Amino acid sequence: MRVRKVFAVLGALLALAASVPSGAGAVEETEKPGAKKPTIVLVHGAFADGASWNGVVERLQRKGFPVVAVANPLRSLTYDSNYLRKVLASIEGPIVLAGHSYGGMVQSNAALGNPNVKALVYIAAFAPEKGESALELSNKFPGSTLGDTLQVIDLGDGTKDLAIQQDKYWQQFAADVPRNEAKLAAATQRPVNDSALTEGAGDPAWHSIPSYFVVAGKDKNIPIAAQKWMAERANARAVVEVRSASHSVAVSQPETVTDLIVRAAR
Template identity: 90%
Template sequence: MRVRKVFAVLGTLLALAAVVPSGAGASEETEKSGAKKPTVVLVHGAFADASSWNGVVERLQRKGFPVVAVANPLRSLTGDASYLRKVLASIDGPIVLAGHSYGGMVQSEAALGNPNVKSLVYVAAFAPEKGESALELSNKFPGSTLGDTLSTIDIGDGSKDLVIQQDKYWQQFAADVSRKDATLAAATQRPVNDTALTEKAGDPAWHQIPSYFVVAGKDKNIPVVAQKWMAERAHAKAVVEVRGASHSVAVSQPDTVADLIVRAAR
């Protein structure tokens, strides 16, 4: 009799299991944990550091996105892309990759061939074609005043590190950021080696991966016309222009930048 009761209970459980859709509980748990959301990887550019993404990171984390703000070496395009490629390889699951300024050069190269990278977001950034350099693209159209604000540091190997003179940083790089925050950013900026800005790009990932662009309307580093031209050439899925924004648009307009990243994540 006990054996019959056991089989009767098992039969009831199996019948209930057939009624509940397979994996429904796991799906709900995944939804609650945010495990389905892609990891957002943020790549800063020259004359900045990973903290320049802080406002964007905060907003993405509030929405449940895992975020990695990479410390871009700023030594050479090949070397920087190689480092980012290793960071991307260490991340499980889908990735949305966003780059600011020179970071766009790096992400365009590093994402190539990585099936986990689902979208590329260019934030006042370079989106090069093969054979183009950051220096070439910044001078393709008139409007950049960066060259007049730079100081050099002789590295001793034939190359030079470039920094923006601190008293010129606010107006050149971050005119729509508070003077206090711009002064801090000027003091903590990371120099870029001139090799990184003159090295020619390889095959860009934006030919295969959907791209999204934030255009900074009052950018003095990368002319706005250049940003729009690169977005059009890449057949961007969306272009958001922030008319009064400086080159530091991720600092001054973190909501706009985060919103486009979320859109790219969908």
């Protein structure tokens, strides 16, 4: 009888041991609060600046992500892409890239061949195929009214800088942003050289890097039909549609944009 009891106790202990996962250290590692997060690199587009990401930056930092909001030169697609490529090369560890508008053109070029870039997030942005320009993509579907709002600055070298007329900025670019905030953005916008919008893209990184899209339902710069078409072509992992959003969706809906970036970072 005693022998049976001994075997019964041994059996219970063995069953208990089998129920405890091997490699307990691996469990601790996944729950480790100090685990390194990817750096989130944000690329603004034309007629904006790095401050357009402020609401997103604040939320990402609160969640513990290191963030870099790049000052996109807006000079030419080649120049801007080379600049971003150098910024990315200076960052150690994994990177998630998020680009708004023309910033999507730049990140598509700059991320190619960089193994640290783990995801591309397009925020009301262009995701070009090789040879396509921002101008071509914005006119692929009807709905863009940007051309009628532009102010032209002749640089005397055969190129022109383009800005949105300040009194038209709110309705054209940021209709769902408080008017006073839109007025500040209109005054501080960075003009884009026209060559940046007409230059064809190189081989796009979205062919080899997972992509995520936020599309803006009331965008007057890039029609939502174009945004959805580019997302579908890129086989996006996720597409979030904000039906009421203007082109400035990162300003008006920073929580939604942040949530998708965090999803891509996982």
